[in-house]
Amino acid sequence: MVALTRKDMGQFLARQGILVAFVLFMILFTLANDRFLDPDNIMGVVRSSAILGVMALGVTFVVISGNLDLSVGSMMSFSTIVVLDLHDKIGPALAIPAMFAMTLCLGAFIGFLVGYLKLNSLIVTLGMLSAIHGLTLTYSGGKNMDIDDMAGTWFGMFGRGDVLGIPTPILIFLSLAAVLGVMLAKTPFGRKVYAVGGNGTAATFSGIPRARVVFSCYLVSAFCVATAGLLQASRSMGSQNTVGQGLELEVLAAVILGGASLMGGAGTIFKTVIGVLILGFIQNGLLLVGLPFYAQYVVTWVIIILAVWLDIAAKRGGLWSPIA
Amino acid sequence: MKFQTILAAAAASTAVVGVAQAETYKIGITQNNVGVDSYQTTYEQAFVDAANANDRVEAVVLDAGGDVARQIAQMENLIQQGVDAIIIWPTNGEAVIPAVRKAKQADIPVVVTNSNIDEKGFDFISSFSGPDNIAQGATAAEVMCDRFKALGIADEAQIVEITGQPGYTTAIERSDGFTERLPEICPNVELVDSQPGDWNREKAQTVMEAFLTKYDDIDGVYAGDDNMGVGGLNAAMAAGREGITFVGATNFAVGYEAMANGDYWGSIYQSPVDDARAALETAVDILDGVDVPFLNYFETPAITQDNMGEFTKPVF
Numbered sequence: 001m002v003a004l005t006r007k008d009m010g011q012f013l014a015r016q017g018i019l020v021a022f023v024l025f026m027i028l029f030t031l032a033n034d035r036f037l038d039p040d041n042i043m044g045v046v047r048s049s050a051i052l053g054v055m056a057l058g059v060t061f062v063v064i065s066g067n068l069d070l071s072v073g074s075m076m077s078f079s080t081i082v083v084l085d086l087h088d089k090i091g092p093a094l095a096i097p098a099m100f101a102m103t104l105c106l107g108a109f110i111g112f113l114v115g116y117l118k119l120n121s122l123i124v125t126l127g128m129l130s131a132i133h134g135l136t137l138t139y140s141g142g143k144n145m146d147i148d149d150m151a152g153t154w155f156g157m158f159g160r161g162d163v164l165g166i167p168t169p170i171l172i173f174l175s176l177a178a179v180l181g182v183m184l185a186k187t188p189f190g191r192k193v194y195a196v197g198g199n200g201t202a203a204t205f206s207g208i209p210r211a212r213v214v215f216s217c218y219l220v221s222a223f224c225v226a227t228a229g230l231l232q233a234s235r236s237m238g239s240q241n242t243v244g245q246g247l248e249l250e251v252l253a254a255v256i257l258g259g260a261s262l263m264g265g266a267g268t269i270f271k272t273v274i275g276v277l278i279l280g281f282i283q284n285g286l287l288l289v290g291l292p293f294y295a296q297y298v299v300t301w302v303i304i305i306l307a308v309w310l311d312i313a314a315k316r317g318g319l320w321s322p323i324a
Numbered sequence: 325m326k327f328q329t330i331l332a333a334a335a336a337s338t339a340v341v342g343v344a345q346a347e348t349y350k351i352g353i354t355q356n357n358v359g360v361d362s363y364q365t366t367y368e369q370a371f372v373d374a375a376n377a378n379d380r381v382e383a384v385v386l387d388a389g390g391d392v393a394r395q396i397a398q399m400e401n402l403i404q405q406g407v408d409a410i411i412i413w414p415t416n417g418e419a420v421i422p423a424v425r426k427a428k429q430a431d432i433p434v435v436v437t438n439s440n441i442d443e444k445g446f447d448f449i450s451s452f453s454g455p456d457n458i459a460q461g462a463t464a465a466e467v468m469c470d471r472f473k474a475l476g477i478a479d480e481a482q483i484v485e486i487t488g489q490p491g492y493t494t495a496i497e498r499s500d501g502f503t504e505r506l507p508e509i510c511p512n513v514e515l516v517d518s519q520p521g522d523w524n525r526e527k528a529q530t531v532m533e534a535f536l537t538k539y540d541d542i543d544g545v546y547a548g549d550d551n552m553g554v555g556g557l558n559a560a561m562a563a564g565r566e567g568i569t570f571v572g573a574t575n576f577a578v579g580y581e582a583m584a585n586g587d588y589w590g591s592i593y594q595s596p597v598d599d600a601r602a603a604l605e606t607a608v609d610i611l612d613g614v615d616v617p618f619l620n621y622f623e624t625p626a627i628t629q630d631n632m633g634e635f636t637k638p639v640f
Contacts, residue, residue, distance in 0.1 A: 008632070033538075041537040048530045142359030143366075144640065146578050151585075158564060173526060236525050238578055240551065242360055243526055285533040293490055293520050296459075 016312030018259055018271060021307040022278050031287035036288055049280030050169035051076075051228045052247065053233070053273065056254045058224030059181050060272045061217040061257050064184070065122035067114055067198035070216070071106075071128035072225050072251055073125065076244030077134045079103045079229025084145035084239055092155040099133035100226045106132060107222020111215035118211075129248065133298025136241050159235025169231050176227065180220070181269035193217060197264025254279050257307060278307060349611050350376070350382045351604070352402035353411040356438075357390035361400040361551070362640030363574065363596045364413075367438070370600035381608065387480050391476050392419045399423035409450075409607045411435045417493045421445035433610050437603035439494045440586055446618075452598060453606040457494050460592045461501020463626050468544050468571045468589040471512035471628075475569075478510050483544035484535045485518035486528045486552045495520070498548050500575055513544075521552040528555030536563045544569040550579030551592050557587055575627050580637045583629050586634065590628035595634050 029036045055072050062069045079099055086095035110128055114121045148154060161168045184190040194211045195203040203210055233270060258275030260267025281305050286296045313319045342406065352637060358368045377382035384407060390394030395415045402410050403426060411429050412434060416421045421444060427434050428448040438454045473479040485502070488495030499518070506513060506586050516539060521528030528547065535542060536559060545560075547553035553572030574580050575591040582588035602622045609616045627635050 035537055038537060041534075044533045044537060050398055079495065137359040141365065142362070144362040144578075150581075160558075168378070236529060236555065238525065238554075239526065240361055244356065252552070288517065288533065289540050291540075314381060 005085075007263065016277075020086060020314060021310040022274055022281075025278065025285070025303065025307070029281065032285070032286045033042075036285055037103070041284070041288075044171075045280045045284045046170050046277070047167045048284075049276050050167075050173035051231050052250055052298040053173045053276040054224050054228040054231065055247065055251045056258075056272050057177055058221035058271060059195060059251050060257050060258070060260055060267055061180070061184065061220045061234065061271055062121075063252075063260045063262065064197045064264060064267045065193050065212060065214050065217045066200065067156060067217070068125055068252070068262075069110070069221050070122070070125040070248045070252070071110065071132055072221065073101060073247035074129050074132040074136065074297070075106055075222065075225045076229045076232065076247060077239075077241060078106070078132050078139075079226045080233045080239045080243050080277040080287035081136050081145050081241060083230055084147060084231045085140065086236075087153070087155055087233075088148050089188065090295055092153060096230060097229065098185065100276070103226035104219060104222050107218045107225070108215070108307070110222075111218030114218065115214035133241075133245070140241055144238060144240050150237050156234055156237060159231050159233070159237075172231065175217065176181050176224070177269055177273050180224075184203065184269055189213075194265055199265070199267075217228065234305070241279050250279060253304060257304060259311060279304075326570075329605075335383075338473040348380050349408040349608065350384065350405075351411065351569070351607050351611075352384040352386065352405065352407040353603075354386045354388055354395050354398040354412040354413070355581075355623065356395075356415050356511045357386060358387040360390060362576070364473065366434035366640045367413075367596040367600045370597040371604060373530045374601050374604045378604070378608070381604065388415050390415055391402055392416045395420060395476075396433055397407055399427060403427055403432060408434060409435065409611055411437050411607055413438045414441050414493075415616045417441045418444070421448070422432060429551055433607070434611065435603060435607045438564035438599055439492070450610050450617055451606050451616050451620050452604045453620045454622070455594050455624045456619070457497035459621070460594070460624050461498040461503075462505035463501075463592055464568065464571050464578070464590075465502045465505035466509060467628060468546060468569060469513065469625050470512060471569050471571075471589055472513060472544065473490060477543055479512045481510075481513045481543035482516050482539065482541050483546060484514060484516055484532075484539070485516060486521040486545065486556055488523045488552070490520045490549035492523075493521075495548050502546055506517070516542075518616050519546065521555060522583050523549060523551060525551045525555035525558075528552035529559045532556040533563070536560065536565055542568055543577045544571065545618075547572045549570065549574040550576040553588065553591070554578045554582055557582060561587070575635070575638050577638050580627075580632065582634075583632055588629075590626060593627040594624045594640060595638070 035041060055076060059069050061073060083095050083099040084104055086098055107212055113119045113124045158168055163171055192208050195208055196210050200210055213263035234241060245305045254275040255272050257278055269305060282300055291299060355368060358364050372385060375381045376411050383432045386398045388398060392415045410432055417440060421441060424434050424445050426449045433450040436449050436452045440452050456571050472481045503515060517535060519531045541592055545556045547556055550572040552568050570588045572591040574594045579588055579591050606620050
């Protein structure tokens with residue numbers, strides 16, 4: 001009986017290598033700084049990770065469908081700037097849906113190019129990264145956007161407010177993760193996403209409309225980006241044009257760290273959340289330990305590679321696994 | 325008869341061109357990264373306005389988009405065009421030196437604007453026009469120290485610093501000016517930590533959240549610009565930590581407002597409009613043969629809750 005439990009646990013650990021890595025790093029950082037496990041700190045890290053996390057949820061869909069989205073960083077800047085600008089012009093109640101509509105249009109455009117015109121997603125989203133940045137700068141005239149009357153608006157509730165002591169960004173991140181997690185794991189649409197990414201030809205023969213599935217994945221991603229932009233704008237109540245720049249790589253790192261395959265067909269929302277938290281806690285832990293700034297870059301990426309290695313080692317049951 | 329007319333016409337047009345060459349200057353500017361922040365955007369607009377207002381100046385306005393290679397290409401292009409003077413806002417204080425040397429070899433005077441190039445390149449430039457960032461850092465230290473003295477905590481205060489983009493000259497100079505001046509006037513104030521916020525409000529907010537967790541006792545925050553200072557303020561307000569003295573630099577509209585609300589103590593007033601006008605003026609003066617100082621600084625006074633009425637709200 002005991003032996004069986006141990007075997008089960010071994011199997012569980014082997015499947016959840018990334019979770020093991022996560023727990024190991026948490027223990028290490030706790031030993032290095034006693035404030036790391038402070039509830040305020042943990043809450044703070046999850047809250048700061050929420051924006052990256054929301055974006056990673058959407059990109060998980062895109063990656064599982066076998067594509068990439070490198071435009072999410074500039075698209076987030078776009079959403080942030082647009083919603084801040086419209087806030088002062090037409091009020092928050094109209095600004096938020098208008099911004100979502102505009103961001104979804106961008107997502108639909110990318111989805112059309114990748115899904116229906118079958119263009120390579122790396123090239124399309126790399127191009128959109130620049131194009132959307134240009135769009136943002138044109139829209140704003142290069143100026144920072146700030147909300148004029150910060151005290152007299154309810155707009156801050158998304159990024160700054162809390163419900164029963166839990167910050168709203170965390171609630172939004174976790175509820176969105178729950179909804180999208182169920183959508184991916186339990187619905188026909190979710191199964192189609194895995195099928196398209198896993199084996200596109202087989203999916204076609206099973207009668208799955210591949211183009212429509214890919215198109216929908218980019219819509220999901222754009223919706224998540226718009227949510228992230230809303231959180232960002234509301235959190236800082238003002239923004240620079242460059243706010244999301246460079247985030248696409250961190251988002252992708254979190255998704256891959258969570259175990260999604262760049263080849264498509266593999267990954268889950270739960271593991272992406274773990275990937276996001278690992279990134280957040282590593283950055284926070286290094287900051288608390290007081291490591292010099294440049295060293296933080298190096299150590300962050302060494303840790304990420306270690307985590308991926310641990311994950312693979314746990315799955316294969318061996319530390320050494322050369323390309324055969 | 326006809327031949328004479330042509331000759332006369334030719335002579336006349338030569339004379340006109342000759343006069344024109346003596347009177348109007350073609351001045352090229354290559355900027356760092358317009359649009360990355362409101363300061364640089366406002367600077368460009370002010371520069372164009374100042375050039376339009378001056379009949380003697382024809383301006384060629386370029387932007388490197390933060391890309392060193394593009395800026396070097398733009399320098400070479402301006403040299404090719406044979407402009408009378410070049411103004412450069414360096415994307416990188418070291419990498420642009422060879423391009424600046426090329427301009428010098430072509431006898432085109434170069435004015436560096438806003439943030440300086442590395443000292444190794446000083447032989448190749450005519451003047452630097454911009455703010456004195458070391459002095460700004462020092463002034464910020466004085467503002468912080470005076471505030472602590474007024475609050476009666478100058479003997480025990482602990483502060484943290486949020487710096488600009490690592491490796492960027494302005495960020496380094498402001499930090500150096502601050503950390504060198506502070507111990508001279510407030511020897512017992514301790515700088516407990518310093519991390520970069522990359523000129524980015526969101527990043528500064530995240531850094532400040534970690535500071536607040538790490539240190540129970542923070543009395544002051546010095547930020548390399550107001551954008552980051554306000555990010556720090558956001559974090560402190562969200563955490564309910566009151567009584568922290570925030571001092572920034574380059575007063576932004578958000579910093580000015582936070583000051584008016586009584587949440588933010590002080591900053592350094594630096595106008596992109598003054599910055600742009602000073603650069604153009606320096607270039608014109610050099611072409612006119614007027615003596616200008618090699619380091620041609622414009623005024624950047626301290627602004628605090630006490631004297632903010634003397635300053636207009638920044639437009640960026």
